[in-house]
Amino acid sequence: MAIEIVVSQKRFDLFFWLKFIIGLLLVLLLILSGTYFYFEMKIKELSDKIQEKEKEFIPLEKAIKEEQSRLFVLEDKIKEFGALILNHKNILNVFHFLEKNCFSDVWFSGFEFKSEGDKVIVSGFSNSFTTVEQQALFLRQQPLVKKLEVGEVSIEESKEKGKNFKFSFTITFDPKIFNPEEI
Amino acid sequence: MANKRNLLIIIIFVLIGAIIGGVYYLWLPKYYENESKKKQLETLSEKIKKREDYLKRINDLSKNLSDYQEEISKIEIALPEDFSVAALFEFLMKASSESGLIIQKTDVGKLYTIKPNDSSDTSVKKLPFSVLLRGFYPSLKNFLFSVYRNNRIIEVKSIKLSLPPKEESTFKRISNLFDFELGLETYYFQPKVKSEELTDKNGSQ
Secondary structure (H helix, E strand, O other): OOOOOOOOOOOOOHHHHHHHHHHHHHHHHHHHHHHHHHHHHHHHHHHHHHHHHHHHHHHHHHHHHHHHHHHHHHHHHHHHHHHHHHOOOOOHHHHHHHHHHOOOOEEEEEEEEEOOOOEEEEEEEEOOHHHHHHHHHHHHOOOOEEEEEEOOOEEEEEOOOEEEEEEEEEEEEOHHHHOOOOO | OHHHHHHHHHHHHHHHHHHHHHHHHHHHHHHHHHHHHHHHHHHHHHHHHHHHHHHHHHHHHHHHHHOOHHHHHHHHHHOOOOOOHHHHHHHHHHHHHHHOOEEEEEEOHHHHHOOOOOOOOOOEEEEEEEEEEEEEHHHHHHHHHHHHHOOOOEEEEEEEEEOOOHHHOOOOOOOOEEEEEEEEEEEEEOOOOOOOOOOOOOOOO
8 A cells, every 4th residue: 555645835825915915905995095085074074163163253353353442442541531630730729829828918910820830920919028028938938839939029109009019929839739639 | 827926916016006196195185184174173263262261351341340330431521532612612601600700702713723533642632722711819710610620621721810901991990800811721532443452460361
């Protein structure tokens, strides 16, 4: 009896591997095609969402602009109003000051005030030169008076009033005098 | 057999080429487009959220301001957005007659020469005018008091007090009668257009 020896040989099956690679590549192609269409769909979805958000953004911006401009105007107005009030000069305080600090035998006939600078020029009469001098000295001693210059002093004589001394003072006040709450 | 093998190899190369070409020319652009759209949506959503928060904050600010409505109304009257010369005149006539002063002369010419669109840094426009009054000293004080108490801001820019000229008095000259030359100024508000955003205490928007 003849003995047949069969050598078990694991052959490299090229066809099988080639077919396997083709299959793999086809699966990969399929996956790529699938994801391509998924991206396509997702992009459309995202574009729609972006469009929706942009639509939402327009009225929001409009509302912000409207509210902002209203507040800006109000803010500006309050600021400007504050500045005007801060620079407000109450001239009545100067009148009250002069009434309070002037001698009974001194009377005024002229008054000049300009809001630029804090100077006031007053002119008036008195019955004696000494009174004019004392009045000037007294006013100079007041804390609200920064500087007082005596202008021309002259004698005026009339039948009705007799002899009078005419004078003028240029008074530079401390700006505090014009504050509404002062005095 | 060899032909079949070659055919399979060609198919593999064609498939590899198709995959590489497809990835490069079709898949990658779509992937990047998708990523960019995602980022765009994210940025837009974030921006909208920030703007909504900002709107909420300015609405809250508005609500807080409504608690000061009375004060705001006073400011609106003190600094109106339009100016009426007639109303100003009416006030001057009323205040002077109530104070016991006679209006000798008024100069409101400048009020008409000021252009409403006058461009300057400030939103407040000045309206200067002058008035010559005759009367007694206490009347002037009353008049000034009325001016200061007026709802609309009127600033006294200059005062010149003098005795009236002798030739103007037909009767015996009355002592204590004066001429008061007042330089006054009132204001109106012209809103400026602003583009910057309001900032809160921390300066954040």
